[in-house]
Amino acid sequence: MSDRVNVEISGGVAEVRLSRPEKRNALDPAMFGAIIEAGTALRDDRSVRAVVLSAEGPDFCAGLDRSSFRDLARGDRPSATVDLPPSDGPAKATGQRAVHVWRELEVPVIAAVQGHALGGGLQLTLGADIRLVAPDARLAVLEILWGLVPDMTGTQVLPELVGRDVATELTLTGRVVSGTEAVTLGLATRTAEDPRAEALSLARQIATRNPEAVRWAVRLLGVAGRVDAAAGFAAEQDAMAELIGSPNQAEAVAARFEGREPAFGM
Known part of the structure; x- marks a missing residue:
């Protein structure tokens, strides 16, 4: 550098x-x-x-x-x-x-x-x-x-x-x-x-949050107000379809219930 x-x-x-x-x-x-x-x-x-x-x-x-x-x-x-x-x-x-x-x-x-x-x-x-x-x-x-x-x-x-x-x-x-x-x-x-x-x-x-959820959140907030409502709402659903049940999302749920820090993959 x-x-x-x-x-x-x-x-x-x-x-x-x-x-x-x-x-x-x-x-x-x-x-x-x-x-x-x-x-x-x-x-x-x-x-x-x-x-x-x-x-x-x-x-x-x-x-x-x-x-x-x-x-x-x-x-x-x-x-x-x-x-x-x-x-x-x-x-x-x-x-x-x-x-x-x-x-x-x-x-x-x-x-x-x-x-x-x-x-x-x-x-x-x-x-x-x-x-x-x-x-x-x-x-x-x-x-x-x-x-x-x-x-x-x-x-x-x-x-x-x-x-x-x-x-x-x-x-x-x-x-x-x-x-x-x-x-x-x-x-x-x-x-x-x-x-x-x-x-x-x-x-x-x-950095301790589900990295996939963080990336999706940044992506969704980044296009807010720059795409029409239909496209923004559809993108939210795309995010949820990808996140729900994924290994990192399941780990987030397990860690919350078990009272420990999550161990996320990339």
């Missing part, structure tokens, strides 16, 4: 840590490539049952590396220089893929946010299913201050979380919000004094 991102897997929990603290984990081409590489590898790893997306140092991610803005002003796009295999998903641009790759995982992704999550750093958290933030974290859709718009899936995902009106205000003003306000707005799930420790604890708890 690149020196920009560290990945550790233990007990079915993968922790992906942005590792450029001296630059506030700012996004440069190497960071984009490492994030996509990490997400792609975990997407194909069936031993992983939950993922924590965190960062080293006091900040989660300060956004695009400041040196890149001079390149953008000249008409260059540094992220386009990242050498990646072609994408067969909806996200084609490098920045979009760095966020959307986390939505392609069939296990929950929990973002642990401390310090600054600005611009692309904020958008990176939008790829997670759950966002735990420090109360004093600083989050902003900052692109407008650089004469740009969010282009890492932000314009499409943000309204889903906070509503179109709030998304519009945040996008057009670049206003910085605290972690506490982010929760109030729906931009974050809840606050935690130590987001990383809380995220790891939550991930370990999820």
Whole structure:
């Protein structure tokens, strides 16, 4: 793995840590490539049952590396220089893929946010299913201050979380919000004094559940509101048809009745 991102897997929990603290984990081409590489590898790893997306140092991610803005002003796009295999998903641009790759995982992704999550750093958290933030974290859709718009899936995902009106205000003003306000707005799930420790604890708890049920739940919740009711209801029934009576579901029932921890297969 690149020196920009560290990945550790233990007990079915993968922790992906942005590792450029001296630059506030700012996004440069190497960071984009490492994030996509990490997400792609975990997407194909069936031993992983939950993922924590965190960062080293006091900040989660300060956004695009400041040196890149001079390149953008000249008409260059540094992220386009990242050498990646072609994408067969909806996200084609490098920045979009760095966020959307986390939505392609069939296990929950929990973002642990401390310090600054600005611009692309904020958008990176939008790829997670759950966002735990420090109360004093600083989050902003900052692109407008650089004469740009969010282009890492932000314009499409943000309204889903906070509503179109709030998304519009945040996008057009670049206003910085605290972690506490982010929760109030729906931009974050809840606050935690130590987001990383809380995220790891939550991930370990999820990793003790039937992995097939977890994958189905993530899949079903991921399409909620994006398919019509008939398709969503049918998908629920597909899930139940596959889960009921399966070895892991039977183990969940037996463990509950016997008052012990379940021992699930992959």
